[in-house]
Amino acid sequence: MTAPQKPVRAAGCVLWRRAASEDGLEIGLVHRPKYDDWSHPKGKLKRGENPLAGAVREVAEETGMDCRLGSPLPTAVYLAGGRPKQVRYWAAEAVAGAFTPNPEVDLLVWLPPAEARTRLTHERDRPLVDALLASLHLA
Structure with a gap:
């Protein structure tokens, strides 16, 4: 019998900014050409990296945005490439920065929010939009 695999540890954010829309906010989604999918900015943690620090780093790397972290959001647990993956998420307001396309995110x-929920490729990412709205008391 083989021992269960340790989950891949990752972190990310549901990135948002204030907007003049009826919801008063917009959600930032990234497109990853390697997977041809739309998702929230996230990525694997470096060895010994704190999940909060990893979430902020991933947002900066994938979107070019500096963010202000808010409430923790639900953790996603799923299989990726046959291995368990655990992604811790936070609400994060984009406060500055500019996006530059890169090989990971184009x-x-x-x-x-309603359009973001529809655009997300993976069903597991959609409840995070509702969790963000609830954390901002907009649900």
Whole structure:
């Protein structure tokens, strides 16, 4: 019998900014050409890295945005490449920065919550939009 695999540890954010839309905010989603998918900015933690620090680093690397962290959001647990993966998420307000396409992320879009929920490729990412709205008392 083989021992269960340790989960891949990752962290990310549901990135948002204030907007003049009816919801008063937009959510930033990234497109990853390697997977041809739309998701929240996230990535694997470096050895010994604190999940909070990793979430902020990933947002900066993938979107070019500096962010102000807010409430913790639900942790996603799923299989990736046959291995368990655990992604800790936080709400994060984009406060400054500019997006530059890179090999990992070629597009960043800002969408109202309902459109963001529809654009997300993976079903597991959609409840995070609702969790963000609840954490901001907008749900």
